[in-house]
Amino acid sequence: MSRRFYINSNGRLRRKENTLYFETQQDGQTIKKALPVNDIDAIYVFGELDINTKALNYLSQYDIPIHFYNYYGFYSGSFLPRKKNVSGSLLVEQVRHYLDSNKRQYLATSFIEGAIHHILRNLKKME
Numbered sequence: 001m002s003r004r005f006y007i008n009s010n011g012r013l014r015r016k017e018n019t020l021y022f023e024t025q026q027d028g029q030t031i032k033k034a035l036p037v038n039d040i041d042a043i044y045v046f047g048e049l050d051i052n053t054k055a056l057n058y059l060s061q062y063d064i065p066i067h068f069y070n071y072y073g074f075y076s077g078s079f080l081p082r083k084k085n086v087s088g089s090l091l092v093e094q095v096r097h098y099l100d101s102n103k104r105q106y107l108a109t110s111f112i113e114g115a116i117h118h119i120l121r122n123l124k125k126m127e
Contacts, residue, residue, distance in 0.1 A: 002041035010048040015058040037062045045069065 007013075011024035020035040037058070043066045051066075059066065060081035068076040097103040 003039060005035060005040045005043045007043065007045045007049060008047055012050040013055050014052055015054040018058075020055060020058060037064065040064050042067065046073065 007022060009024050011022055013020065013022055015021075020037050022033045022035060024031050024033075040062070041064070043059075043064060045066060045068045049068075056066075056079060059079070063081050065081065066079040068078065070076050097107060
């Protein structure tokens with residue numbers, strides 16, 4: 001189950017050997033905490049954070065966004081991984097279907113038929 005991860009203290013986020021670590025200084029000692037990237041949905045940063053491109057690339061592989069907030073808790077910005085399976089050819093084909101009125105009519109009819117099918121199925125389940 002994915003969860004949100006909050007960073008409230010100052011530190012460094014870095015990748016080392018396919019593991020993401022949050023390092024912070026406490027009483028003159030460096031404390032490392034490994035982050036479970038498989039269980040993280042998003043990271044919210046409220047402290048000062050040093051981060052390198054290795055860590056950003058690693059977070060991008062797991063599709064984990066990072067949201068940054070300033071000292072007063074106001075939103076500053078985000079790092080959002082690029083969308084996967086973004087295809088220019090898909091967009092071109094969608095535009096071609098939109099420009100052809102016969103294909104556009106076929107798609108509209110298909111949407112309506114699908115809606116009718118699912119409405120009838122739900123009504124039959126209620127009986």
